[in-house]
Amino acid sequence: ADVGDGKPTASRACVKAPLWLLAFSAQHRYPILPVSKTTAYLDFRYNSIRLVSLSLSLSLSDVIKLQLVDAGLVECLLEVVAQTVDSDREEDVAQLKTASDLMVLLLLGDESMQKLFEGGKGSVFQRVLSWVPSNNHQLQLAGALAIANFARNDGNCIHMVDTGIVQKLLELLDRHVEEGNVTVQHAALSALRNLAIPVVNKSKMLLAGVSDVVLKFLKSEMPPVQFKLLGTLRMLIDTQADAAEQLGTKAKLVERLVEWCEAKDHAGVMGESNRLLSALIRHSKSKDVVRTVIQGGGVKHLVTMATSEHMIMQNEALVALGLIAALNLDCAEQDFVGANLVQVLHKLLTDEHSAPEIKYNSMILICSVMGSEPLHKEVQSLAFIDVVSSLRSDENKTVAHQASLTEQRLTAQS
Structure with missing residues (x-):
């Protein structure tokens, strides 16, 4: 489950099936099995070992994923799911899990994913959607992960939102507020986050009540769920x-x-x-x-x-x-002083590695806090005029212009 690494991202991440399927791929090289609808190797109903072998191979190459889709692997997997979904036998439960996990793995390849999407009208896509309202947690998980992976470009996302998939995900999440299946929560939130990326989808998803449902998981103590709910809300409110x-x-x-x-x-x-x-x-x-x-x-x-x-x-x-400084400097003043804001800005402006945007916005902020007496004194004590003056010759014209304006402001209030 993805809890993030603290690095900002604006892209849609592929959402992977449980990591045990990939854990061995770096250590073992499994042969790629020839696949056709009549191949004896693909007796999936009774040969789950072959499924595991294939799953490990799938993690290695997008080309292989597409070849397996073209060869009819998906239909075989769907048949396994149909034959095992109502069974309580341990063997069948394991095969259901492996088959549905493999479906998700196939969607990690861009070409194989788009081929199965078929403009949102593909039979495979529709079958996978039917897993979301299932009473089987494994199918719920696989269905939500599949939606998250289908939602890797704007066209797919817009189509799915327009055809009501958001409501299916919200109903799924509502079922798991109390049940607390973390993997399902994480998968459904991943799907909603990806769907919220296109600008045209945001208002539609807000009207559908996505933020209200997502907020129900604020009480979660599970980092993977926390990470995805935060990302979903951030995507929703953008603009x-x-x-x-x-x-x-x-x-x-x-x-x-x-x-x-x-x-x-x-x-x-x-x-x-x-x-x-x-x-x-x-x-x-x-x-x-x-x-x-x-x-x-x-x-x-x-x-x-x-x-x-x-x-x-x-x-x-x-x-x-x-x-904050422009809208409510008086209330923020004490917090700014306590957090050493002026010292932070001084460091950013004197750091030769600071990007032009950072220098520009740091100078804007310096000007904004000059209305505070204690912050003004800190600015004077750190000789900001000298720092800003040196930036007037910056190679970035926007930075140089702002440095000139900031120097004038600091000089006038010195």
Whole structure:
């Protein structure tokens, strides 16, 4: 289960079946079996060992995945599922799991995935969708993972949202709020996150109540679920001001985000919490959201985020901090001082490795905090005028221009 590594990502990740299927592939090389609908090797109903062998091979090559799809492997797998789904026999349960896991593995290849999608009208795609409302947890899991993997380009995502798949996922999640099957929760949230990436899908998914259902999992103590719910909410509110304001004024959500911002044992959860906290401010530009974040203790985490090794996270933090300073400097003043904001900005501006965006937004923020007496004094004590003056000759024209403006501002208020 994916809990993230703290690195910001904007792409749709392939969502893999349980990792035991891949764990041996780096250590063993299994022969690729010739596949056809009449091949004796593919007596899947009674030869699960061959299925496992194939599953290990599938992890190695997208070309192999496509060849196996072309050869009819999918139909064989669907037959295994149909014959074993109602059985309680241990052997059948194992075969059902292996067959459905293999289906998900086949979808990790872009070409094989698109071939099976068939514009959203493919029989295989429809069969896999029917697994989501199943009472079998393994099929629920495989169905949700399959949707997440089909949702790897905008066209597929838009089609699936327009044909009501979101509602199926929400109903599945509702069934697991109390049951608490972590793997199903994680898979369904992964699918929703991917579906929320296209701009045209965001408002539709918000109207469908996605954020309300996702918020039910705030109480989860499982990092994989936490990571995916944070990513889903962040994708949903991107460019959606009303939704960002609605969520950003929920004190319980902000308190939970602040708690997860300190989850040092789970870098992915910590990173996504910071990014969502910033996104709530950036996309809402709301005084009420800023007040909620300040009262919830979020400012210090955004200052820390500005020191991230990832430029995109630094920039998101600086923009959010700039909005806080512009909208409610008086309330944020004490938190800015306590978090050593001015010292952080000084370090960013004197670091030769800082990106132009970081330098630009750091200077904007310096100007924004000059209305605070204690912050103003810190700016003066660190000789910011000298630092900014040196940036007037920066090779980036935008940075150089902002340095000139900032120097004028600092000189006028010195």
